[in-house]
Amino acid sequence: MTFLAVLPILLILVLMLALRWPAARAGVAGLAVSLVLAWGPFRESLAAQVGSGAATTGALAEALFTAAAILWIIIPALAIHQIQVASGGIGILERALGRVTGDPRILALLVAWFFALFMEGAAGFGTSAALAAPFLVGAGFAPSQAVILALVGHAAGVSFGAIGTPIVPQVAATEFTALEISRATAPYHALLGVALAVAVVVLASRGSAPGDRSRSAIPAAVAAAALFLIPYMGLAWAIGPELPTLGGALLGGLGFVWLMRRRSPAEKSSAPREDHTALWAAAPYLSVVGLVLTTRLVPGLSDFLQEIEIKWELAGGFSGSFAPLYHPGTLLFGGLLMGALIQQGSLRGATTALQRALGQIGPVVVALVAMLGLSRVMVAAGMIDTLAQAASSAAGDSWPAFAAIVGALGTFITGSATASNILFTDFQVATAQTLEAPILPLVGVQGFGAAAGNMIAPHNVIAAAAVVGETGNEGSILRATLWVALGYLIAGGVAAFVFVALAG
Helix, strand or coil: CHHHHHHHHHHHHHHHHHCCCCHHHHHHHHHHHHHHHHHCCCHHHHCCCCCHHHHHHHHHHHHHHHHHHHHHHHHHHHHHHHHHHHHCHHHHHHHHHHHHCCCHHHHHHHHHHHHHHHHHHHCCCCHHHHHHHHHHHHCCCCHHHHHHHHHHHCHHHHHHHHHHHHHHHHHHHCCCCHHHHHHHHHHHHHHHCHHHHHHHHHHHCCCCCCCCCCCCCHHHHHHHHHHHHHHHHHHHHHCCCCCHHHHHHHHHHHHHHHHHHCCCHHHCCCCCCCHHHHHHHCHHHHHHHHHHHHHHHCCCHHHHHHHCCEEEECCCCCEEEECCCCCHHHHHHHHHHHHHHHHHCCCHHHHHHHHHHHCCCHHHHHHHHHHHHHHHHHHHCCHHHHHHHHHHHHHHHHCHHHHHHHHHHHHHHHCCHHHHHHHHHHHHHHHHHHHCCCCHHHHHHHHHHHHHHHHCCHHHHHHHHHHCCCCCCHHHHHHHHHHHHHHHHHHHHHHHHHHHHHHC
8 A cells, every 4th residue: 555655656756757747747647646546545545534525526625725825926926027027127136146246156045045045934835936036047047947946045944934834733733832843943954954055056056157166165155054054043942933044044144245245356246336226126026025024023913914814614624724915925916016116107017927927827727736636635545644654664763764754745745844744743743652752853853854845846846937937847857956855854864863862
């Protein structure tokens, strides 16, 4: 049964990585296999609560609803990119970034590391990669390279993304406080996150990105990692999960810009200063940042916006909810409209950009619905539980070394670190109790693995690729991020084994 349970995932990997199928075709094939298995060997589990038909309907309804929520992010993000291209804002921002440095690897750190981490901490749910990837394209990187950089660069912040949202289900599933779980999760990234910053500069060195590469950028990557991870760890330890990613990216980014400006004049771009023009060009992005900070940090406003909610529930516990005023996609729409007004004095440009965006998302819709349908069917049919139980039984006392992979598997399947924590925190706790191992380090490594899985989650790849016109090229992007994610997960497993041994 274990092989059958993993078969849909293996099929997706083979089709996308080996055969280079686009995500839409691979997703449809994977969904078909998952449905056959759910109605065949796993039918008893599928029908356990409400019957096979109702369970399948509920799972697919969740997939459609989640796909709509993701498209609510992709469409305005793609439209922002369109309006930036049409207005010339992308070129202006490229020159503005060039005043900090002419080295594309440093630009990659500024955008794929600090900016993506900031947006992950503030909004999460795919916003960071969807905004950072087109920004990187504007800085001169190839579209697929830009997506890879954005996916790798934001991963360390995902554990505390969207003002700490992924920690919420872990608090509900355990006896630990948010602060305790924050302290258990942050050390994994604090110790290993430098590898992701280094990966950003290594990946940025490939291809044809322009700029000066006369010296190694590894020291800059180490500095960028330290400037983010030190305040990240401090905030996680002292305050909790709400501010480590957001605060670390803001403080670290400011420090990194100051540090880069102190480099010798020979390494600075000679581009003329266009400060006011750069602010004009950045209007959509700055508007999004302002809306995110306002809706997340103004006392009382966050709770009020979340009270307005669209929700539904079917028999068997299948459900969905959508807070339209609080959702990152709505904030992106707001940034689009405000940017159009500032740059063009009317909303005509935003309307045109939205029309172009809608004309490009057909394959994206198919890919998202198929991938999410596969994930929800696998959960409803008990395939995910089967995989997790088999993994823990096979690993025994060495389980901590593999626990992060379960967290990543959850994100790969669901596309969300929060959803992964919902799926597998209880499982990690039960496994720790069975092995008589300390629980808290395994809860922490679950959050770590869920964050790493964001680099390879198909729906994240699909969304970011769509924004820069790389729909159909998701397999090559996944091949690049897979090796980074695997290395990060292996290192996290070693750290978890050590942390469990020390705690025991």
